[in-house]
Amino acid sequence: MTELTNPGPGFRSLGTEYDDYRPEVEGSIPGWLSGTLLRNGPGRFEAGDSRVNHWFDGLAMLRRYAFEGGEVRYSNRFLRTDAYADAAEGRLTGQFGTDTRGWRRLFDTVTSFGLPEPTDNANVHVARIDGEYVALTEAPRRIVFDPETLETHGEFTFGDDLTEHITAAHLVDDPHREEVVGFATQFGVPPQYHVYRVPDGSRRRERIASIEADGPAYIHDCSVTAQHVLLVESPLQLSVLRALNPFADGAIGMLNWDPDRRTRVLVVDRDSGDLLADPTLEAAFTFHHINAYVGDDREIVLDLVEFPNADIVGSLSMAELDGVGFPDVPDGRLMRYRIDTDANTVERSRRYDGGIELPRVVRSRVGRQHRYAYGQATDREGANGLVKVDCESGTAREWWERSVYVEEPIPVRRPGGDAEDDGVVVATALDIERERTALLFFDAATLDLEARAWLPHAEPFGFHGRYFRGV
Numbered sequence: 001m002t003e004l005t006n007p008g009p010g011f012r013s014l015g016t017e018y019d020d021y022r023p024e025v026e027g028s029i030p031g032w033l034s035g036t037l038l039r040n041g042p043g044r045f046e047a048g049d050s051r052v053n054h055w056f057d058g059l060a061m062l063r064r065y066a067f068e069g070g071e072v073r074y075s076n077r078f079l080r081t082d083a084y085a086d087a088a089e090g091r092l093t094g095q096f097g098t099d100t101r102g103w104r105r106l107f108d109t110v111t112s113f114g115l116p117e118p119t120d121n122a123n124v125h126v127a128r129i130d131g132e133y134v135a136l137t138e139a140p141r142r143i144v145f146d147p148e149t150l151e152t153h154g155e156f157t158f159g160d161d162l163t164e165h166i167t168a169a170h171l172v173d174d175p176h177r178e179e180v181v182g183f184a185t186q187f188g189v190p191p192q193y194h195v196y197r198v199p200d201g202s203r204r205r206e207r208i209a210s211i212e213a214d215g216p217a218y219i220h221d222c223s224v225t226a227q228h229v230l231l232v233e234s235p236l237q238l239s240v241l242r243a244l245n246p247f248a249d250g251a252i253g254m255l256n257w258d259p260d261r262r263t264r265v266l267v268v269d270r271d272s273g274d275l276l277a278d279p280t281l282e283a284a285f286t287f288h289h290i291n292a293y294v295g296d297d298r299e300i301v302l303d304l305v306e307f308p309n310a311d312i313v314g315s316l317s318m319a320e321l322d323g324v325g326f327p328d329v330p331d332g333r334l335m336r337y338r339i340d341t342d343a344n345t346v347e348r349s350r351r352y353d354g355g356i357e358l359p360r361v362v363r364s365r366v367g368r369q370h371r372y373a374y375g376q377a378t379d380r381e382g383a384n385g386l387v388k389v390d391c392e393s394g395t396a397r398e399w400w401e402r403s404v405y406v407e408e409p410i411p412v413r414r415p416g417g418d419a420e421d422d423g424v425v426v427a428t429a430l431d432i433e434r435e436r437t438a439l440l441f442f443d444a445a446t447l448d449l450e451a452r453a454w455l456p457h458a459e460p461f462g463f464h465g466r467y468f469r470g471v
């Protein structure tokens with residue numbers, strides 16, 4: 001554990017939970033916006049006098065922003081998990097960079113050591129599965145919550161027996177197929193990635209494919225086209241042997257970057273489960289896919305945020321983050337991969353010169369041809385801006401303000417709107433000078449700032465969220 005320091009507001013623990021707080025609004029929120037943005041992320045970083053070692057290990061806190069009639073209401077609530085109860089008693093049981101207990105469960109199956117359960121600190125993302133709202137992380141434990149009150153309703157279990165040792169907090173919610181697609185990693189000989197779908201109204205994962213893993217790699221996200229599921233397997237390997245070292249530093253101690261290996265793009269047929277292609281490129285790492293689709297000439301287009309190596313993972317440790325704003329971490333690059341499955345080749349091109357992370361496309365374009373990607377603009381001094389990239393022309397619009405750190409932007413299309421960018425982009429943003437977070441509303445076409453709703457406190461930097469229409 002690191003010593004307590006004096007962190008900036010983005011990494012400072014919150015003690016207060018609000019319920020239906022009505023923020024002061026500058027400007028006007030579109031009256032048609034009727035739904036709820038649910039976000040997840042760390043909200044507390046200490047237990048007793050210990051502080052977590054990695055941003056990914058803060059205790060899960062849900063944030064709710066409900067829109068109706070041009071108004072917004074705000075709630076925040078910690079998940080009441082075993083990890084939360086442990087922290088209340090002064091014990092930290094985080095697991096990415098902090099504590100090996102959860103991840104050593106991995107070896108339970110291999111060695112039958114009878115090691116403890118993986119963590120239930122589901123602080124990364126949210127999803128709706130079988131009508132339930134579920135908080136997700138990369139350990140295979142999921143927590144159900146009430147989308148109105150944010151109350152914790154216990155553990156979510158799938159109605160199947162898929163084996164998973166590490167899972168993905170990102171599920172692709174495909175509006176065109178009424179299913180979500182995800183994957184999980186199973187250690188063993190050989191290690192495998194299990195790619196699955198969960199049809200709407202079901203909690204049974206149906207196996208699309210099980211692919212022999214090379215590594216296995218730490219994979220954070222995936223994408224779909226109408227006919228494919230795409231995974232990017234980098235040389236950031238999960239080493240079981242390294243983690244058996246009792247001095248290993250949580251899961252991060254399992255990770256090994258091998259620059260001499262190549263990155264492999266796995267192209268899975270979404271219906272047959274066949275591995276259609278697995279072209280390789282020079283070593284590169286990615287957290288987040290942006291979107292994928294089948295383009296002209298049947299080539300597959302995959303846009304993602306790429307890093308030249310995995311230094312980003314270590315740079316998100318708390319020691320690096322204890323500055324005032326968000327630290328100067330390596331910038332992600334918006335890359336377009338064009339995949340020819342017949343030739344088993346992938347060609348790469350950069351679509352935006354700036355740094356970008358936490359990218360999104362509007363939900364209706366998921367798996368279909370998109371033009372616009374929205375993301376954090378990360379290469380500002382003393383700020384994180386917002387960027388809208390035209391992925392066809394390679395041009396971009398940007399918005400930023402000094403001392404304002406924009407988080408993951410969520411594009412929401414206006415009901416009945418035709419254009420892909422007819423709507424708003426909603427993003428939380430921490431103003432480190434005011435020590436307050438605001439919810440920002442931008443015109444999705446122009447990035448003009450339309451409204452700013454001030455929350456009652458500075459929220460610690462979060463990860464991901466989803467907008468649920470009509471909820």
Ligand SMILES: [Fe+2]
Pocket residue numbers: 170220287288463464
């Ligand atoms: Fe993520």
